[in-house]
Amino acid sequence: MPGITREEVAHLAKLARLELKDEELDHFAGQLDDIIGAVAAVSDVATEDVPPTSHPLPLTNVMRPDEVRPSLTPEQALSGAPAQEQQRFKVPQILGEE
Amino acid sequence: MTDLTKLTAARTAERIASGETSAVEVAEAHLARVEAVDEKVHAFLHVDREGALETARRVDAKRAAGEKLGPLAGVPLALKDIFTTEGVPTTVGSRILEGWVPPYDATVTRRLKDADVVILGKTNMDEFAMGSSTENSAYGPTGNPWDLTRIPGGSGGGSSAALASFQAPLAIGTDTGGSIRQPAAVTGTVGVKPTYGGVSRYGMVAFSSSLDQGGPCARTVLDAALLHEAIAGHDPLDSTSVDAPVPAVVEAARNGDVRGMRVGVVTEFSGEGYQDGVMRRFTESVELLRELGAEIVEISCPSFTKALAAYYLIAPSECSSNLARFDAMRYGLRVGDDGTRSAEDVTALTREAGFGPEVKRRIMLGTYALSSGYYDAYYGSAQKVRTLITRDFQRAFESVDVLVSPTTPTTAFPIGERADDPMAMYLADLCTIPSNLAGNAAMSLPCGLAPEDGLPVGLQIIAPAMADDRLYRVGAAVEAAFHTRWGHPLLEEAPVL
Numbered sequence: 001m002p003g004i005t006r007e008e009v010a011h012l013a014k015l016a017r018l019e020l021k022d023e024e025l026d027h028f029a030g031q032l033d034d035i036i037g038a039v040a041a042v043s044d045v046a047t048e049d050v051p052p053t054s055h056p057l058p059l060t061n062v063m064r065p066d067e068v069r070p071s072l073t074p075e076q077a078l079s080g081a082p083a084q085e086q087q088r089f090k091v092p093q094i095l096g097e098e
Numbered sequence: 099m100t101d102l103t104k105l106t107a108a109r110t111a112e113r114i115a116s117g118e119t120s121a122v123e124v125a126e127a128h129l130a131r132v133e134a135v136d137e138k139v140h141a142f143l144h145v146d147r148e149g150a151l152e153t154a155r156r157v158d159a160k161r162a163a164g165e166k167l168g169p170l171a172g173v174p175l176a177l178k179d180i181f182t183t184e185g186v187p188t189t190v191g192s193r194i195l196e197g198w199v200p201p202y203d204a205t206v207t208r209r210l211k212d213a214d215v216v217i218l219g220k221t222n223m224d225e226f227a228m229g230s231s232t233e234n235s236a237y238g239p240t241g242n243p244w245d246l247t248r249i250p251g252g253s254g255g256g257s258s259a260a261l262a263s264f265q266a267p268l269a270i271g272t273d274t275g276g277s278i279r280q281p282a283a284v285t286g287t288v289g290v291k292p293t294y295g296g297v298s299r300y301g302m303v304a305f306s307s308s309l310d311q312g313g314p315c316a317r318t319v320l321d322a323a324l325l326h327e328a329i330a331g332h333d334p335l336d337s338t339s340v341d342a343p344v345p346a347v348v349e350a351a352r353n354g355d356v357r358g359m360r361v362g363v364v365t366e367f368s369g370e371g372y373q374d375g376v377m378r379r380f381t382e383s384v385e386l387l388r389e390l391g392a393e394i395v396e397i398s399c400p401s402f403t404k405a406l407a408a409y410y411l412i413a414p415s416e417c418s419s420n421l422a423r424f425d426a427m428r429y430g431l432r433v434g435d436d437g438t439r440s441a442e443d444v445t446a447l448t449r450e451a452g453f454g455p456e457v458k459r460r461i462m463l464g465t466y467a468l469s470s471g472y473y474d475a476y477y478g479s480a481q482k483v484r485t486l487i488t489r490d491f492q493r494a495f496e497s498v499d500v501l502v503s504p505t506t507p508t509t510a511f512p513i514g515e516r517a518d519d520p521m522a523m524y525l526a527d528l529c530t531i532p533s534n535l536a537g538n539a540a541m542s543l544p545c546g547l548a549p550e551d552g553l554p555v556g557l558q559i560i561a562p563a564m565a566d567d568r569l570y571r572v573g574a575a576v577e578a579a580f581h582t583r584w585g586h587p588l589l590e591e592a593p594v595l
Contacts, residue, residue, distance in 0.1 A: 019450040024455075035463060082426060082429075
């Protein structure tokens with residue numbers, strides 16, 4: 001499998017919402033290329049006939065009764081908020097001006 | 099006068115229950131020990147002196163009122179800083195949660211409180227439990243009490259160091275790829291990764307949800323069992339919690355016996371990269387098991403050679419998804435919100451400032467492995483390897499009761515040696531990762547010191563899922579035989595701090 005370029009790392013950082021500095025991009029590109037080269041070994045044994053395992057427990061849709069239960073108060077839920085207003089999380093603008 | 103910090107948890111609880119010692123005396127002795135040595139060790143990120151003393155006073159009041167005390171009432175404990183604690187800071191070793199005070203308790207925290215365990219404080223860890231040395235903590239490294247210039251293992255290095263430096267007889271860790279067992283191995287302590295789903299993950303900050311498992315850390319097998327029993331069991335707040343009775347771990351720890359058991363030696367866990375002294379102590383442990391009446395067979399698990407590769411695709415993939423919640427909107431750090439920047443830019447600037455290098459590496463690795471075009475080759479193949487590893491275990495457990503191996507290929511390495519060499523760091527978890535991928539139970543316990551460096555070596559015992567009791571039955575037998583041979587517990591050979 002192909003290695004990973006500096007440009008690809010920059011793209012990944014953007015997808016992952018990480019505003020990386022230039023020197024970090026240089027540093028991580030080499031390291032990620034090494035790691036990806038090593039972990040590519042999984043494809044050696046992953047043949048068509050082997051089913052995937054996503055989780056150690058064979059669970060599907062664990063349900064509970066839909067009942068009102070005690071929960072956090074608004075004050076508790078907002079206690080760690082970087083900014084709040086009128087019992088709500090206050091966030092920077094999400095949509096553009098126009 | 100008895101040094102209260104040297105007692106086992108079991109003995110401490112007995113003394114408190116009988117009135118020989120008060121819980122407040124025990125708590126004060128440990129808080130004094132923390133005060134005296136933790137500047138050097140740096141096991142704790144936060145010490146909750148008042149909370150600890152308040153719990154201890156409550157235990158003493160209960161006893162005075164004639165109430166029956168639980169098996170760990172009044173025993174001090176060091177809690178890994180990955181579990182939420184209402185009113186007490188929880189950082190996960192990260193800048194992004196610096197100063198965050200959770201509004202609720204994790205289930206593990208709640209159960210410890212219900213058991214009247216005295217929580218001394220929160221322990222240092224690799225950021226978001228990503229690492230094998232505790233060097234990835236945003237708050238500085240922890241020293242190994244056997245040699246403060248060396249790593250105490252990771253990610254739960256604060257918990258293992260607290261035990262080995264007698265700051266607490268009990269600790270809690272979490273094990274995603276070995277973060278309970280590897281720190282136990284390199285500090286000469288006991289650590290257990292329970293069966294996946296055995297201990298609730300509610301309130302345990304998520305790294306890789308299909309692998310993460312909280313568990314007990316202690317200085318003896320029985321103490322680990324008592325703690326295991328206190329925190330384990332079904333929790334409706336965790337949908338992956340196993341709804342089945344907790345294996346009888348305490349009974350097993352009180353009845354150590356390997357006679358007639360079949361013990362498998364995993365042949366893949368040896369050879370290049372394994373330190374001579376580690377293999378020497380491991381071979382001796384196998385010989386000891388034979389002398390104690392176990393039947394030893396060699397078992398090959400060929401897919402284990404791909405476990406590390408599969409793990410470093412699956413864990414980063416899940417982490418890249420889990421850590422998306424750190425968006426600077428609802429809790430934790432927010433950087434760059436000057437009124438001109440968009441929410442998206444603020445998120446990216448905050449994550450850049452709040453996450454350390456290893457966390458960023460893994461987020462990007464996971465983002466890559468899950469991206470369109472690469473998904474099948476990387477994440478998809480890793481999931482298939484997970485199937486093959488599970489099958490290897492199933493085959494092995496058809497013919498043996500438990501498997502054994504060294505816990506980690508080397509003893510504690512010097513702080514700084516592998517800090518910026520991720521692949522070298524990842525090798526520390528070579529023997530522990532398969533059990534996380536398959537979800538079974540595993541323990542590390544001390545099996546001696548490596549002759550070349552005088553540092554502790556860990557013996558790993560692996561049991562099938564929901565057969566955690568076997569770890570304790572075997573572990574207790576091995577521990578008792580070693581104590582007889584050495585004349586004392588291994589930690590008595592650790593340097594005095």
